[in-house]
Amino acid sequence: MRIEAEKTGDILIVTPMEKSIDASISADFKARMLEEIENGARRIVLDLSHVDFLDSSALGAMVSALKALGGVGSLAICGIREPVVNVFKLTRLDRVFRLYEGRSSACSVLSGNPGEEPEY
Amino acid sequence: MGKGGWTVAKKTAKKTPGRIDTPEPAFLENTPEALAASMRGHLRYTLGKSPDQVVTRDLYMALAFSVRDRLLDRQLETMERYRKAGAKRLYYLSMEFLMGRLLGNNLHGLRIWDQAREAVESLGGGLEETLEYERDAGLGNGGLGRLAACFLDSMAALDLPGFGYGIHYDYGLFKQEINNGFQREKPDTWVEEAAPLQMERMDLAHIVPLYGRIEHAQDFWGQYNPMWMDWQVVIGVPYDIPVPGYGGNTVNYLRLYKARPSQDFDIRIFNQGDYFAAVEGKIESEKISKILYPSDTFQSGRELRLIQEYFLVSCALKDIIRQFSAAHENFTLLPDKAAIQLNDTHPSLSVAELMRILVDEQWLTWETAWDITTRTIAYTNHTLLPEALEKWSVSLLEKVLPRHLQIIHEINQRFLNHLGELWPGDEDRARRMSLIEEGEDKKVRMAHLAMVGSHSVNGVSALHTELVKHTLVPDFYELSPGKFNNKTNGITPRRWLLAANPDLNDLLEEAIGPGFITDLNLLRKIEPLADDPAFCEKFLAVKKKNKEGLARVLFDSALVRVDPDSLFDIQAKRIHEYKRQLLNVLAIVDEYLALVDEGMEPPVSKTYVFAGKAAPGYRTAKNIIKLIHCVADVVNRDRKARDLIRVCFAPDYRVTLAEAMIPAADLSEQISTAGFEASGTGNMKFALNGAVTIGTLDGANIEIKDEVGEENIYIFGLLEKDIARITAEGTYRPFEIYRGHAGVRRVLNAIRDNRFCPDDPGLFAWVDRYLLSPQDRYMHLADFPDYTETRARAGQDYENRTGWAKKAILNTARMGYFSSDRTVREYSEEIWGLKPVPKP
Incomplete structure (x- = not known):
């Protein structure tokens, strides 16, 4: 699975470069996310702007990442397209993840800017 | 932005350069x-x-x-x-649409x-x-599916924004072949040549989630957040079949969904390298829209059927929400812009699905969502047979649709609380009305879900609606009497007169001018012509021509030669015990025995025609088909009888065959046990085409009698209340009837003595046992004496050519009430709140 990761301050921006994250690659995706957390990432923005389709295993990987962060970190999601929003709504995960339109909003809130509320 | 108002980074749509006019x-x-x-x-x-x-x-x-x-x-x-x-739209959700050609x-x-x-x-x-x-688009079993097709025609004819939503089955109802008198089922592959009739709309495909589990979590605010995880997904791809109204100014559509594997299928094949596993997954997904389940088979517990029902509901609801959201943001407006009609309980998961969408996806409160749901959805009941009321096991629902089961439990809890406030301490009532049937294997009662989640519950004939209210679900009627209403079924005159019987249509147009095809009440104008001998002759000439046409069809399909000058007595409908094809056979045997054993000739020569399919797993119905064939073999070969009585079974009854049979009928057999037929629509089609009905006071027969007049219909048999009383008292004694009635004895003895199966003794031993059992809930023998006497009277009346023509003409003239235009107008005004949007 192709994933790009870059750091902006103490925020790690993870960008899957796949159009679809499904059962065939979600294990890789999950492993990579957990690896980043194990390596110390505590504030993560997941940029899904390249993703058209997520299946439930991909959502499961994200939930695992969120759980791995526990109370000591935060995960925000940005760049989300309509079909992907729909699966978040379907699963009610839009009440668990912070969803933002653009990277800057997501980074801003993870940086502790109190003016940025989740855009759901 | 507020809750639920997530702004989506939409793909930039590619704009076509220039403008396409x-x-x-x-x-x-x-x-x-x-x-x-x-x-x-x-x-x-x-x-x-x-x-x-x-x-x-x-x-x-x-x-x-x-x-x-x-x-x-x-x-x-x-x-x-x-x-x-900005028109309000009606979405007619049905697992069946029997469109025909x-x-x-x-x-x-x-x-x-x-x-x-x-x-x-x-x-x-x-x-x-x-x-x-x-080929016929045979995506239905019988009346329920054909009704849906007639409604689509009427909605378009009335310029109403009404659309059908169903499943694009690869195989419609099976093709019936007859082998040595036994029904054999063959696949019906209508879809192979369907391309020019429909339009694939891949751009409007939806994903449908299935299976999975609920993860009990908390949301940002610490509230309970049931998350539906680990689902699998299939894609529903719509195929639109245009539905033109008469004149073509309004063209609506029927949207049928076909199941496909999720869009990542092809990618997975290459990524995983496991080609066979991927292809197997693809086949599994496609199974969902593969076949139409025949009715009367044991469906509950069939996981695929449940998935089919949800597949339809999920695709339809997503499409409805998509259309609504294109113009509106405020979901409280949904009931003003959309009406959903559930054709029987099959799509009743719509209640839970709409609640899920509104609560889970649109973040509305339960109370607001419930108000919207119940003001949007309405439910039509089609059956009084308790065994035909759908129930799905809780464990199966939990496996296939875990979130929906949660929602159903929540609906039920609130409903039971409401009952508790109205009838404190009445636990019996709560148990009877609960959405969940308690027991070892708990079940969800789909009719209860549909009734609780709808603002309207209708029956399909006056009698049926009364029975729904007072016999089937009296508790629900007592709770919400205002919900219950009647909408007597109807048939479209475009299909069942203009297309099926063009010669009669031309004759009527010549006599009273055009216009009746969209205003069937105008047919009343031909009443005076029933006394005009010249018109009667023309009417009979059309009938004769239609009978000659059917005679050719019968010879080609069943190799039985029939005389177009004989009385054509036709029973064409699904084979079912309550419809009592068996009673008809008994009466034929009675006439045959009277003729060959006692020399009593019938007043007119008669041709009895049967047609209808038996559900593949319905053994009694299939046995009845064999019996009909064996009786036909004996009668048609008997030189003493063959010129006076012919019996024929026309194989593979479908819309196209109905279009040949119905215009050719003189007498229409509508002989169900009173209280069992919800409405019937075949009865209306036959009468519109100038067949006189012989029938019980059941379903819409009662209203047909009211319209055509008692002198133009042959009514016999026990009334619904008689049947109900005898059943309740347990006083049905068929053996006493057998002992007391020589005709019954003669018929049953002949069948028992293998007269119709000389080469296969004992083949029809079941007939005797069946009919003489007090457990025969359809009480064949109770109605036999009255039935045979009434048939004899009809035969005598047929001898009077002009007298019969008058009855037939008055049947045609007085069928205006049974146009589906009238039915749809009533639904539209009284349930859907729809307004016509005609072309200016």
């Missing part, structure tokens, strides 16, 4: 020349045929594509008209029949021969 080329005109030009274009560029290669199939395909062009043109205009008007009907709808004939002839073909090529 609606094309108005000459080839879309309705002249014969334009149609022929259109057909030539499709022959060459759609089918890739040069003129010397063209065969009938090609002509059919080219004509169908040419007609589709015209329909799509008008459909686009209609949708734009609805959009501009479409092309001929569309030619009538667009009023281009004659032009099409000229066009086809100019290309060297014949129109009838070309139309014969089409």
